[in-house]
Amino acid sequence: MDGKPLALLSAVFLPPENNTPWDKEHGQLVRRRIKTAEPSPEDIGLCGCWRIAAVERVSIDLTKPRSQQLPVTEIAYYVDSRTKDELNDENMLEPSSATGTPSKTEPIACAT
Numbered sequence: 124m125d126g127k128p129l130a131l132l133s134a135v136f137l138p139p140e141n142n143t144p145w146d147k148e149h150g151q152l153v154r155r156r157i158k159t160a161e162p163s164p165e166d167i168g169l170c171g172c173w174r175i176a177a178v179e180r181v182s183i184d185l186t187k188p189r190s191q192q193l194p195v196t197e198i199a200y201y202v203d204s205r206t207k208d209e210l211n212d213e214n215m216l217e218p219s220s221a222t223g224t225p226s227k228t229e230p231i232a233c234a235t
Contacts, residue, residue: 137179152183157212172202176215 137156145152159176167175180197203215 137177147185150184150186152185154181155179155216157216159207159212159215161206167202169202171204173206174203176201176203176212178216 137158140154140156143154143156145154147153156179157176159174161174164170164172178199178201180199181194182197183192183194185192203210
């Protein structure tokens, strides 16, 4: 894999922040935004992977004193064998109960 699809995906803008609600989870405020692309498996070198996704997660720990409640931003990349016609972006963001990662997707670091 030459990195082009990931570079292109991360260069594309995520949905606007004001269109993405905050959720309260385990003493934190959390906002997730997703951007997906559908390269061919040959383009990314991963057999059966039809979609890559960049997920931005911003969290604020509400258990800390107010002066220390700073937003923390994480970006994770995932691959999925389903197209947007089979699973839309919003449903892809729903975490599985076992891993906390988007349901039925694999983090790129674990994909072979």
